[in-house]
Amino acid sequence: MPADFSNQTLVGQDFSNQDLTDANFFKSNLVSAPGPDGVLGTADDVPTKLINTILVNTNFREAILTDVIATGANFTNADLSLAVFNSVDLSGANLTNAILNSADLSGEPGNTNNLSNANLTGAQMISANLKGANFTGANATNVNFQSATLESVIFINTNATGANFTLTNFTDATLQDSIFDLADFSGVSLTDTRPPNPGDPANLSFRGANLSGFSAEDVVLSGSNFSAYVDANGVVTVTNLSGALLPDTDLNGSDFRGANLSNAIAQGLDLTNANLSAFIAPNGTVFQTDLDGANFNNANFTDANLNGISAVNTFLEFTNFTRATLIDANLVDAKLKGANFTDADVTNATLTGADLTLANLTNADFSPTQLGSANLNEADLIGTILVNADLSNVSLEKADLAGANLTGANLSGINFVDGQAVNANFTNANLTNATLTKGNFRNANFRGADLTGATAIDAVALSVGTSGNDTLNGTFDPVTGAALNDNLFGNQGNDSLNGGAGGDYLDGSVGNDRLFGEGGSDILVGGAGNDTLTGGAGTDTFIFKSGFGADRINGFGNNADKIDLTAFATNFGALTVTQSGANAIVSGAVFGTGNTITLASFSAGNVDTSDFLF
Structure with a gap:
């Protein structure tokens, strides 16, 4: 006959x-x-003890347990609903499948209930008061x-795999080194929670957990694992943080x-x-x-690994991606205004x-990134690597490309009005139909670049012809008066290009052009058509490509x-x-029919391999 202590x-x-x-x-x-002193509530009180007691299937409904020691007790399948616990020690107890719905296990510092090392597998604690547990x-x-x-609960080295935390009031908790894999935190608000020692990482695991609509404010979750969960059969469960609110976390x-962070709001988030x-x-x-549609404005991704992420239409304004x-x-249509990509890959x-207005891309590597139709107005791209990148139709108004490497980049149709490109490398870049008005291209390298249809009105160290017969002359520094190293592109028509002093790059493009390097070590490219090239003073280089025509070098x-x-x-x-x-004629089957180089007033006997670059 089971013992009956009800109402006692x-x-x-x-x-x-x-x-x-x-x-x-x-x-x-x-x-x-009361202890030997006869006074209840003193240190020598004699507590009720349930140490290692077998209490399987017991009924503790609405019971009151005060200062009870129940270490190692077995409460498997026990019903403790509506029970009140005051300073009860349940450390090491077995509460597997126990029912503690609406039980009160609350306490204050120094007067809390101890469930350390207890086994609560499958327990029901719906609406329980666990303050300070x-x-x-x-x-x-x-x-x-x-x-x-x-x-104020304490979860340290706790295994809460698969636990249901929905509708809980989770605040001022202490969380560290605990497992919450596959747990349900959907809609839960977690506030002012951190490890016991300031500066220590939380090291929590939320693999495969449902944190959709989860809110965490002023919470330390550093070093935590939100990656996907793989069960013993290889089935993968992705961690769901969709719509999560993570301010100042x-x-x-x-x-x-592999986590789903779509539509999450995480402004000011520290993800270093x-x-x-x-x-x-x-x-x-x-x-x-997946970060699609999320808001990570002002977040810190310094040194973070974001390889392969999807952040379509994501808000990342003034976010720090330094060395990330x-x-x-x-990042299609991403909002990256003012973002810092310094040294990022x-x-x-x-x-x-994407909108990269005012972004800082200093020394970042964007090769061969797709940036078509992006907005990079006033962006800082100093030293940025954009080799073979696609920037077609990108707006770069007032952007700074100083020292940037755009070798082979597609810059067709870009807007670079008032931009800075001092010492930039545009080798073999496609700048067709680009708007380069008032740009500063001092000492920029345009070797092999295509500027067909481009406009460069009032540009510094760059002049671009039209489809007509143009005359382009080298320029001078408006302050010092020194000759600039100019880039002159004739484009279509029979053009006349005169570099003047300085080391200039002259490209006649299509038509029967006349190119004059004048002073300095110049590079002259006649392009298609029968061109006349005069290097002038200095050590000059004459570049020939397929279909160059019958050209003459004076x-x-x-x-x-x-x-x-x-x-x-x-x-x-x-x-x-x-x-x-009086002229030496250089020809060869490799040039094709009709393509010859005439060296005016030059002896064929003086032509040898030292005159060529192969």
């Missing part, structure tokens, strides 16, 4: 090591007895905490591989050293981290339609000037040099 007051009773399976403690009151080392797997009060060094790259399942399936890696990232990323300097034939991948032995009157 049990004073200082010792039930330790007894088997009280199925016992009835309904509305019982378990309290301490200590779950250190406890197993809370699949516990139902729905609607519970979790103010410390997620430094956290792992978000965080990993948001794709999650790769054991079977090779790739789960991309965003390889293969999808953004290779192969897609930023089509005043070629033996052992000084060079003929650049690198475009033909040939050698001196494949060329034919003949004398025609």
